Amino acid sequence: MxxxxxxxxxxxxxxxxxxxxxxxxxxxxxxxxENVSLEQSAGRVLAEMVVAPLDMPGVDNSAMDGYALCLADYQAAPRGAGLPILQRVPAGAGVMLLPEGGCARIFTGAPVPIGADIVVPQERVTLDKRGHIHLEGSLVLGANIRRQGEETRMGTPLLAAGKFLDSASIALLASHGINIVAVKRxxxxxxxxxxxxxxxxxxxxxxxxxxxxxxxxxxxxxxxxxxxxxxxxxxxxxxxxxxxxxxxxxxxxxxxxxxxxxxxxxxxxxxxxxxxxxxxxxxxxxxxxxxxxxxxxxxxxxxxxxxxxxxxxxxxxxxxxxxxxxxxxxxxxQGRHLAALQCFPVTAGFSQRGPKGRCELLRVVLDWSQGSPVAQLAGGQGSHMLGAASQADGYLMINSETDVAEGEAYHYYPINQFVA
CATH class of the missing domain: 3.40.980.10 (MoaB/Mog-like domain)
Incomplete structure (x- = not known):
């Protein structure tokens, strides 16, 4: 808008x-x-582009707790035979070779064994008395496998200069093993x-x-x-x-x-x-x-x-x-990327005379009790009255020479966009 x-x-x-x-x-x-540790970087502004030092994920890994197998092996097994569980792969294990004719019990984040081309969630697997697995539902090659580098490839841009380092950005850097970043003073x-x-x-x-x-x-x-x-x-x-x-x-x-x-x-x-x-x-x-x-x-x-x-x-x-x-x-x-002001139309729940010669920013709270937001005055609107400012969740901007009419829509600016 x-x-x-x-x-x-x-x-x-x-x-x-x-x-x-x-x-x-x-x-x-x-x-x-200046260079700071990742722990000290919250709220700082990146001074230079950060490039991915590795692939993410680093190896093919499982998106689910379940069973890794070669789909052709399962389909080639005699009817009703299933596949034996010949391997267990927890998160943190090294990359293994899938035993021929069998499957691997695998856990979320664990490396997919070489030779496996599908991970079947444990909810779609039953075990017979011999400990062989039997699969339910349709099977799609490559399902539930996070491919190496599918999020980022080594050498590709990770974060641009001017990026404000929030919790998600810091987590992204940490996930790539980065512990020191160059930030603006x-x-x-x-x-x-x-x-x-x-x-x-x-x-x-x-x-x-x-x-x-x-x-x-x-x-x-x-x-x-x-x-x-x-x-x-x-x-x-x-x-x-x-x-x-x-x-x-x-x-x-x-x-x-x-x-x-x-x-x-x-x-x-x-x-x-x-x-x-x-x-x-x-x-x-x-x-x-x-x-x-x-x-x-x-x-x-x-x-x-x-x-x-x-x-x-x-x-x-x-x-x-x-x-x-x-x-x-x-x-x-600070060199930050500047976001455009965010606003959206909100109906006024009150009427009053409009400002003369300048726009007015009324301190309001949104009432959601009827399903759609309605702006109500948060309190007294004097420029010395902090009570309304402390309660408001946004500003209703009223153009100069424009009266406020109950039921009409005006631009509403959420206050949370002004939190640095």
């Missing part, structure tokens, strides 16, 4: 999908490579919050103070994205403090992420400081929540600078900005 949609955008704001493409296009993948990300009102969770709060949830959230999200987080803490709402923090961040990090102070109020100093220390690619995205998102750089030249993403201070806006804009940039910097 095409998840991009036409938008009537407020002048000065960038369409969400254009903004997403611009951050991806601006990313320069890191080149540094972890991104170093400097993280800071801005705001005189922010205090650490657990501290005694005075009137007007707010617990810093954004930095706690982004620490987790960056760790999930396999980044090394350089947490610079809370920075005071002053140009001087921001200049000092950005100067330090630029020297230690591949990417800088800050939250708060990125709007256009008198106490929002992030944008002018970025412009003084580098520049902005864009500021302002036509989405709700998350409009104040800014993407820029620290340094004299965009090509040699340190990229910076400034997320809004409201926590849900910060989360949405991370998921839709910052995370794909991080993935592109």
């Amino acid at each position: 095409n998840c991009q949609c036409a938008e009537i955008v407020t002048p000065g704001l960038l369409n969400l999908f254009d903004a997403r493409q611009r951050v991806i296009d601006a990313a320069t993948p890191i080149n540094a490579v 972890r991104l170093r990300v400097a993280l800071l919050s801005t705001g005189d009102e922010l205090i650490a969770p657990g501290a005694v709060r005075s009137p007007g103070q707010v617990y810093d949830s954004n930095r706690a959230m982004l620490n987790v999200l960056l760790a999930q994205a396999q980044c090394d987080v350089l947490d610079l803490g809370v920075i005071a709402d002053s140009p001087q403090s921001l200049h000092q923090a950005f100067e330090h961040a630029q020297t230690i990090a591949d990417v800088v992420i800050c939250t708060g102070g990125v709007s256009v109020g008198e106490e929002d100093h992030v944008r002018p400081v970025i412009e003084q220390r580098g520049g902005l690619h864009f500021h302002g995205v036509a989405m709700k929540p998350g409009k104040p998102f800014a993407f820029g750089y620290l340094g004299a030249e965009p090509s040699t600078c340190t990229p910076l993403m400034a997320l809004p201070g409201n926590p849900v806006a910060s989360l949405v900005g991370w998921q839709l804009l910052a995370l794909p940039f991080i993935h592109a910097m």
Whole structure:
């Protein structure tokens, strides 16, 4: 399904999908490579293609517990005679020669004896008093034999550079005997919050103070994205403090992420400081929540600078900005293959007025009680309301100038696609 949609955008704001493409296009993948053990490779990004060092399977082996035999021997035996069991082949045994005129008891994964051309599952075999086997049902030559190299041949590509190493990929590498892989170095990300009102969770709060949830959230999200987080803490709402923090961040990090102070109020100093220390690619995205998102750089030249993403201070806006804009940039910097956004049509179980001049991402949960999914609001939709964000399983995207009508279908974006 095409998840991009036409938008009537407020002048000065960038369409969400254009903004997403611009951050991806601006990313320069890191080149540094390190070798790690397979046990340490989970979540890392392959730096180079991995080629199969051997055939898989390595030998013809049995797909079932049963009996390996030469079909011609069975068919040539006198009527009712069956075949004697002359061999036993467990998994892990070497390749054997099938005794002439007999069959082998064989187990799943065991090498098929030379001379056998079929494995008959034990459920289709009966034994007579002499211990001879008798077969039931139709017999197909080659049945239940996994052929050497049928999955991969030695020397063929196994995994491409840029592959995110998940559990299945790691299992594939392990099955081929690979225990060391070349991966991209972890991104170093400097993280800071801005705001005189922010205090650490657990501290005694005075009137007007707010617990810093954004930095706690982004620490987790960056760790999930396999980044090394350089947490610079809370920075005071002053140009001087921001200049000092950005100067330090630029020297230690591949990417800088800050939250708060990125709007256009008198106490929002992030944008002018970025412009003084580098520049902005864009500021302002036509989405709700998350409009104040800014993407820029620290340094004299965009090509040699340190990229910076400034997320809004409201926590849900910060989360949405991370998921839709910052995370794909991080993935592109890591050299990962980027998947297209996934969405599908879902019926709304509610009605409400639509957004003006920007699309809106409503936090919803799917109700499957009637068989087909119906989207219901997960709670309050304010950009400061984390409760709905913590309960939601997806976003219902509403185009600008479009009211939500109960019973109508809209684009639904599962949140699990934004988990790094």
